[in-house]
Amino acid sequence: MAEPGEDSRRAGVAEWLDRRASAVFIMPAVLVILAFSIFPLLISLYLSLARFRLAPGGYELRFAGVANYKKLLLGSEQWHFLGRFGALSALDWLVVIGVVGGLGWWLARYLARGRVWLPGLAGRLVFALLVGALVVLAAATVGEGVSLGSLSTTLVYVAVGCFVQFAIGLSLALLCVQPVHGRSFFRVVFFLPLMITPVGVAYAFRMLADMSKGPIAPLWNGLGLAEFAWAADPWLARLVVVVGDSWQWIPFIFIVMLAALESQPRDTVEAAELDGAGGWQIFRDITWPSIMPVAATVMLIRVIEAFKIIDLPNVLTNGGPGTATESLTLHAFVLWRTLDLGGSAAVAYMLLFVTVVMCVSFFNLIVLPYRERQA
Amino acid sequence: MSAPAGTIRVHAPQPSLLGRLFEPRALGRPAPLARILVYGGLLAWALVVLFPMYWLLVTSLKLPIDVNEGPKYLPFVDFAPSLHAWQYLLVDMRNDTLRPYLNSVITASVSTLLAVAIGSMAAYALSRIAYRPRLGSILVFVLCLAAAVLAMVALGLPWWLAATVGLALFYLVVRALGHRFRKSLGNGDILFWMISQRILPPVVTALPIYVMFQRLGLLDTHVALIVTYATVNLPIVVWLMYDFFASVPVDLEESAQIDGASRYRTFFDIVLPLARPGLAATGLLVLVLAWNEYLLALFLSSANAQTMPLLVAAQNATRGPQWWYMSVLIVLMILPVIMIALALQRFFTRGLLLGAVKG
Numbered sequence: 001m002a003e004p005g006e007d008s009r010r011a012g013v014a015e016w017l018d019r020r021a022s023a024v025f026i027m028p029a030v031l032v033i034l035a036f037s038i039f040p041l042l043i044s045l046y047l048s049l050a051r052f053r054l055a056p057g058g059y060e061l062r063f064a065g066v067a068n069y070k071k072l073l074l075g076s077e078q079w080h081f082l083g084r085f086g087a088l089s090a091l092d093w094l095v096v097i098g099v100v101g102g103l104g105w106w107l108a109r110y111l112a113r114g115r116v117w118l119p120g121l122a123g124r125l126v127f128a129l130l131v132g133a134l135v136v137l138a139a140a141t142v143g144e145g146v147s148l149g150s151l152s153t154t155l156v157y158v159a160v161g162c163f164v165q166f167a168i169g170l171s172l173a174l175l176c177v178q179p180v181h182g183r184s185f186f187r188v189v190f191f192l193p194l195m196i197t198p199v200g201v202a203y204a205f206r207m208l209a210d211m212s213k214g215p216i217a218p219l220w221n222g223l224g225l226a227e228f229a230w231a232a233d234p235w236l237a238r239l240v241v242v243v244g245d246s247w248q249w250i251p252f253i254f255i256v257m258l259a260a261l262e263s264q265p266r267d268t269v270e271a272a273e274l275d276g277a278g279g280w281q282i283f284r285d286i287t288w289p290s291i292m293p294v295a296a297t298v299m300l301i302r303v304i305e306a307f308k309i310i311d312l313p314n315v316l317t318n319g320g321p322g323t324a325t326e327s328l329t330l331h332a333f334v335l336w337r338t339l340d341l342g343g344s345a346a347v348a349y350m351l352l353f354v355t356v357v358m359c360v361s362f363f364n365l366i367v368l369p370y371r372e373r374q375a
Numbered sequence: 376m377s378a379p380a381g382t383i384r385v386h387a388p389q390p391s392l393l394g395r396l397f398e399p400r401a402l403g404r405p406a407p408l409a410r411i412l413v414y415g416g417l418l419a420w421a422l423v424v425l426f427p428m429y430w431l432l433v434t435s436l437k438l439p440i441d442v443n444e445g446p447k448y449l450p451f452v453d454f455a456p457s458l459h460a461w462q463y464l465l466v467d468m469r470n471d472t473l474r475p476y477l478n479s480v481i482t483a484s485v486s487t488l489l490a491v492a493i494g495s496m497a498a499y500a501l502s503r504i505a506y507r508p509r510l511g512s513i514l515v516f517v518l519c520l521a522a523a524v525l526a527m528v529a530l531g532l533p534w535w536l537a538a539t540v541g542l543a544l545f546y547l548v549v550r551a552l553g554h555r556f557r558k559s560l561g562n563g564d565i566l567f568w569m570i571s572q573r574i575l576p577p578v579v580t581a582l583p584i585y586v587m588f589q590r591l592g593l594l595d596t597h598v599a600l601i602v603t604y605a606t607v608n609l610p611i612v613v614w615l616m617y618d619f620f621a622s623v624p625v626d627l628e629e630s631a632q633i634d635g636a637s638r639y640r641t642f643f644d645i646v647l648p649l650a651r652p653g654l655a656a657t658g659l660l661v662l663v664l665a666w667n668e669y670l671l672a673l674f675l676s677s678a679n680a681q682t683m684p685l686l687v688a689a690q691n692a693t694r695g696p697q698w699w700y701m702s703v704l705i706v707l708m709i710l711p712v713i714m715i716a717l718a719l720q721r722f723f724t725r726g727l728l729l730g731a732v733k734g
Contacts (some may be wrong), residue, residue, distance in 0.1 A: 014637075016664050021638035025500035028493045029569065029609060034520075036584060036606035042524045043583035050528075061528060175416045178409075188720055189421050192428070195712040197667035198707035204427040205700060207434065215430055215446045247427070300673045308576050311669045315688055329578045329670065336582060336674075349580040359574050 048345035049238035083141035083149035169253025198311035208365035234324035435702035487602035494612025511556025620655030
């Protein structure tokens with residue numbers, strides 16, 4: 001039998017816990033996020049502003065201001081981060097002027113609409129500046145004798161990869177929603193790549209892409225390309241990375257889009273069919289508008305995850321040839337391995353900045369409007 | 376299983392995998408040519424999906440000479456399959472294979488349990504209790520945190536001292552000024568804050584987390600990986616489980632509370648059992664993510680806590696890629712998740728859908 005004093009004390013604790021239930025439920029999550037996301041985020045910010053050096057008996061961190069960022073954007077690491085620049089050709093100028101003009105027009109239209117909300121304007125300005133800068137960067141680093149940096153490479157992975165994945169994922173979902181036999185079989189099979197560790201995907205594609213000993217080698221032999229090395233060509237190496245990434249992530253888009261297609265009301269489609277509408281017309285006028293909000297959300301999730309890519313380029317190409325397939329995360333990791341902690345943190349912060357601007361813009365400019373339109 | 380309002384209805388439940396393969400013909404059938412195109416497309420993609428997996432399986436049965444001589448496709452026809460790679464890894468090098476495997480099993484499962492437990496509690500609270508954190512208090516907290524960090528890294532204060540001083544400062548300021556802060560945030564803002572953590576690229580936090588665990592002497596231990604994985608996956612759990620709890624009717628809980636049950640009892644005895652399908656879906660998703668994770672393991676583990684993805688990646692090291700060993704390891708890694716996926720595919724899909732479709 002417990003002592004009466006102990007009993008009442010226990011009751012006191014229970015009562016206190018009961019009163020504090022609302023805090024007890026949410027605090028673990030808040031504390032974990034504070035300790036392992038927010039706190040590291042602040043430390044990282046400091047690291048990116050400091051110089052790390054091994055010193056006798058340990059290491060020392062010295063505040064260095066924006067030196068790390070300067071090195072990335074203007075200094076000795078510029079070729080690695082931004083790429084090697086060349087002079088702009090006439091075509092490049094045309095593209096740059098076109099895009100900058102387009103962005104200006106887009107901003108002007110927003111201002112002309114009259115209902116200007118200050119944070120909205122600021123967000124649009126940052127977005128326009130970033131996109132403009134990236135287009136100038138692309139114009140200056142794509143072509144003969146110049147090379148892309150890890151920033152542009154990451155954006156290539158994100159843009160090309162997400163576009164390809166969406167196109168193929170949606171097409172597969174459209175095929176699978178047709179009345180076919182074994183639909184469930186296809187659904188299960190198409191889902192599988194998502195389960196496989198990215199490292200495994202990378203090695204599998206290294207084997208498949210082996211042009212002299214891989215399974216499609218006879219085909220290359222027949223075409224007289226057996227001695228050709230894709231790993232030595234920057235764009236082909238990037239292509240192989242995008243192919244591997246797409247193979248893994250198409251299932252995600254596929255599953256979600258299939259569910260969206262299956263949930264759209266049949267009667268509208270049937271009514272349109274009775275009225276003699278063609279397949280393309282039905283897709284454009286009925287199906288697409290009804291699945292668009294889901295598509296926007298699923299693409300947002302995919303874009304967020306795509307910015308984090310590291311496994312595939314690290315294992316598939318080891319970042320090479322040179323640094324041509326290095327993503328920003330891999331770049332940061334390489335710098336960390338060479339003990340340039342400040343530089344590594346600076347790259348990580350640049351990645352964070354680009355990711356946040358892109359994802360927040362995507363959410364506010366594409367996902368939200370569609371959702372509001374639907375509501 | 377009650378279907379949450381507003382989620383998409385996945386196609387009507389079908390009996391077994393075999394039964395589904397022979398489902399009855401649909402009524403409105405498209406033209407023959409279109410059918411051929413549809414089947415052609417589906418079969419072509421099935422080939423694209425299955426072939427790499429088949430190739431891994433076949434390679435795991437090859438001798439080095441069978442790999443190096445050029446493509447051989449069919450065991451028993453092209454080449455004599457051999458279990459040498461399997462034997463080497465599972466018998467000769469048993470400990471070197473089993474340890475990382477066990478590490479992966481431990482880190483993935485424990486971190487999943489942790490993330491699901493913490494995340495679903497927070498998600499439940501956010502869906503049932505109205506929180507009104509004051510904007511001013513949050514601002515003060517962030518300032519105190521920044522000051523503590525600065526004191527720690529710039530002035531070299533020990534972390535526990537900096538943390539204590541920061542917290543004390545926060546407490547005093549909020550005690551003194553708290554009632555003046557008018558503007559407050561709501562549950563939606565907290566939810567958004569938690570979910571938005573997913574945007575954070577792991578490499579941004581990996582570095583300081585590495586330093587943190589180094590200071591605590593926990594580098595290359597299970598604890599470091601478990602805690603980090605749980606944090607990284609927490610946003611997914613909160614997001615998915617919030618949607619799930621929001622769709623569970625509150626009547627039962629209300630009557631339980633009228634009967635005098637505490638919040639905890641209500642949560643553990645009534646809400647969690649009801650939320651089992653959502654927990655399963657979320658748990659599986661998080662489990663697979665933790666199982667396959669590479670970057671954070673690269674930072675936080677070296678020998679003792681090495682996980683499977685690292686072991687696979689390490690097969691490339693000294694003697695050139697050892698394709699046969701690699702394939703065995705990848706097959707070993709894939710097998711459990713594929714089994715899970717096949718057995719619980721509908722749960723799994725549900726997890727993906729809840730998040731993506733409801734946004």
